[in-house]
Amino acid sequence: xxxxxANTAEALGLQQRSSSPRARLLTxxxxxxxxxxxxxxxxxxxxxxxxxxNLMNPGHTxxxxxxxxxxLFSDPGLGMAVWNTVLLLGSVLVITIGVGTLxxxxxxxxxxxRGFARVLMLAPFFVMPTVSALLWKNMxxxxxxxxxxxxxxxxxxxxxxxxxxxPLTSIIIIVSWEWLPFAVLTLLTAIQSxxxxxxxxxxxxxxxxxxxxxxIIWPHLGRAVAATTMIETIFILGIFAExxxxxxxxxxxxxxxxxxxxxxxxxMEYDIGGAAVAGxxxxxxxxxxxxxxxxxxxxxxxx
Amino acid sequence: xxPILRKLLLxxxxxxxxxxxxFPVIWMVLTSFKSETEAISRxxxxxxHLSLTNYVxxxxxxxxxxxxxxxxxxxxxxxxLALLLAIPAAYAMAFLPTPRTRGTLLWMLSTKxxxxxxxxxxxxxxxxxxxxxxxxxxxxxxxxxGILPVVVWMLYxxxxxxxxxxxxxxxxxxxxxxxxxxxxxxxxSMPGIVSTSLLAVILTWNEAFWSLTxxxxxxxxxxxxxxxxxxxxxxxxxxxxxxxxMAIAPILVLGWAGQRQLVRGLTFGxxx
Numbered sequence: 001x002x003x004x005x006a007n008t009a010e011a012l013g014l015q016q017r018s019s020s021p022r023a024r025l026l027t028x029x030x031x032x033x034x035x036x037x038x039x040x041x042x043x044x045x046x047x048x049x050x051x052x053x054n055l056m057n058p059g060h061t062x063x064x065x066x067x068x069x070x071x072l073f074s075d076p077g078l079g080m081a082v083w084n085t086v087l088l089l090g091s092v093l094v095i096t097i098g099v100g101t102l103x104x105x106x107x108x109x110x111x112x113x114r115g116f117a118r119v120l121m122l123a124p125f126f127v128m129p130t131v132s133a134l135l136w137k138n139m140x141x142x143x144x145x146x147x148x149x150x151x152x153x154x155x156x157x158x159x160x161x162x163x164x165x166x167p168l169t170s171i172i173i174i175v176s177w178e179w180l181p182f183a184v185l186t187l188l189t190a191i192q193s194x195x196x197x198x199x200x201x202x203x204x205x206x207x208x209x210x211x212x213x214x215x216i217i218w219p220h221l222g223r224a225v226a227a228t229t230m231i232e233t234i235f236i237l238g239i240f241a242e243x244x245x246x247x248x249x250x251x252x253x254x255x256x257x258x259x260x261x262x263x264x265x266x267x268m269e270y271d272i273g274g275a276a277v278a279g280x281x282x283x284x285x286x287x288x289x290x291x292x293x294x295x296x297x298x299x300x301x302x303x
Numbered sequence: 304x305x306p307i308l309r310k311l312l313l314x315x316x317x318x319x320x321x322x323x324x325x326f327p328v329i330w331m332v333l334t335s336f337k338s339e340t341e342a343i344s345r346x347x348x349x350x351x352h353l354s355l356t357n358y359v360x361x362x363x364x365x366x367x368x369x370x371x372x373x374x375x376x377x378x379x380x381x382x383x384l385a386l387l388l389a390i391p392a393a394y395a396m397a398f399l400p401t402p403r404t405r406g407t408l409l410w411m412l413s414t415k416x417x418x419x420x421x422x423x424x425x426x427x428x429x430x431x432x433x434x435x436x437x438x439x440x441x442x443x444x445x446x447x448x449g450i451l452p453v454v455v456w457m458l459y460x461x462x463x464x465x466x467x468x469x470x471x472x473x474x475x476x477x478x479x480x481x482x483x484x485x486x487x488x489x490x491x492s493m494p495g496i497v498s499t500s501l502l503a504v505i506l507t508w509n510e511a512f513w514s515l516t517x518x519x520x521x522x523x524x525x526x527x528x529x530x531x532x533x534x535x536x537x538x539x540x541x542x543x544x545x546x547x548x549m550a551i552a553p554i555l556v557l558g559w560a561g562q563r564q565l566v567r568g569l570t571f572g573x574x575x
Contacts, residue, residue, distance in 0.1 A: 042421075286417055
């Protein structure tokens with residue numbers, strides 16, 4: 001790592017100058033604030049995780065040892081929430097990158113009105129999460145007057161009551177819809193940066209469309225896929241609003257993820273201690289993922 | 304297959320895919336012009352008699368403008384604050400790098416990996432004790448910190464494209480560091496700063512976690528206002544559609560305008 005950094009520094013033509021105190025001074029405000037923002041809450045969370053503290057009963061506080069941990073780990077909701085968090089992330093990644101690659105390949109072809117089609121396709125990404133969730137729940141997936149119900153009835157099928165039958169799947173659909181445009185756009189940008197000569201050369205050598213994708217395009221997409229995975233992971237681990245306005249995490253814990261579980265503890269049960277333990281768990285999960293993702297992302301960077 | 308036929312087929316396919324993806328948004332905009340009874344009819348009308356009644360009703364009954372104004376203040380305020388903190392940092396990282404710069408950049412990114420809920424407990428308690436719950440100042444602070452890593456990264460990649468020689472020439476002419484940044488760097492990287500701000504405004508405008516947990520009414524932005532339609536008594540599809548259309552319209556326009564820089568910004572310069 002240090003050698004790599006030294007190499008980079010050399011490549012940039014840097015000499016260790018006396019300007020480094022000034023550099024530190026300029027970065028200081030941003031670094032200090034982010035440090036406060038990320039480390040201080042962690043310490044406070046750790047502190048509360050060992051204490052008995054319910055906002056409804058503020059007089060009754062004190063050291064509670066591992067009480068909160070024992071309570072949380074016996075909560076049937078916890079296992080569900082962790083599993084749902086992972087399932088939501090995994091499904092959305094597979095759907096957006098899989099379908100996104102196909103659409104990006106399509107958009108790479110010449111056709112009439114391609115620019116406008118691309119702009120149209122981008123729309124879901126800019127829609128705020130509370131709007132997209134309510135829009136899907138009420139106007140698309142509603143079992144009586146949703147558009148999907150209308151489609152199913154018109155081909156003679158019985159409409160599905162999406163949020164009653166498959167709450168987590170419904171949320172996966174909504175979140176995938178929100179993130180598909182981003183995946184398409186990133187992958188398309190990567191495909192278009194592939195130089196035309198290489199594609200032409202492969203075609204000359206008699207490569208069919210499948211061989212072309214397998215050997216020329218896909219290897220080139222590595223960096224775009226890594227970046228998409230990392231950004232989507234950042235945002236999807238913290239998915240909250242989509243659950244809040246549609247299923248409220250239910251029925252039972254069927255669509256509760258870690259974010260929503262913690263929200264339940266803090267603002268519905270006022271149990272600060274329990275929420276703190278769940279918060280720690282969320283941070284640990286995120287950091288394990290971050291470790292692997294950032295490592296592969298950093299390898300792809302040309303800083 | 305002749306090239307022209309191929310192109311026609313691709314056109315049909317491309318447009319079907321685009322329309323299917325955008326359909327929910329298009330449907331919502333159409334619904335916003337219908338009456339409530341038409342909006343919930345089991346056999347949907349594509350174009351009913353369109354009227355603007357819902358838009359008027361949303362403002363009159365629900366004080367739409369109050370929430371829209373909160374959204375404007377919070378998204379622009381936090382973007383500005385983030386820029387103020389990020390410009391010096393990105394300048395130092397791009398032009399005065401130390402061996403630790405790369406590590407610092409990756410660390411900043413890693414703070415973004417931390418889910419907001421992980422810090423909900425301390426932030427909520429701090430806000431409660433400091434009287435910041437349901438205030439715009441509080442939300443500006445939190446949102447600014449939330450986008451700070453993204454803003455630093457984006458500015459850093461843009462600043463690195465400014466030739467060092469230009470700044471050094473300025474320094475030779477006796478420009479102090481402040482003048483160097485103000486007179487040379489900022490004008491030269493204005494397009495980059497504009498697209499960074501654009502992305503920051505989009506992200507903070509759509510931020511929902513903190514607005515739902517830290518505000519109730521006084522400082523609630525549009526994300527929280529729309530969420531209030533999730534209660535059963537608030538379920539008026541046409542009015543929900545009108546409110547939603549107004550809530551997303553400005554960002555849709557900004558987003559379409561800035562789409563070229565979007566990929567670069569959101570992938571932290573990894574994909575250009």
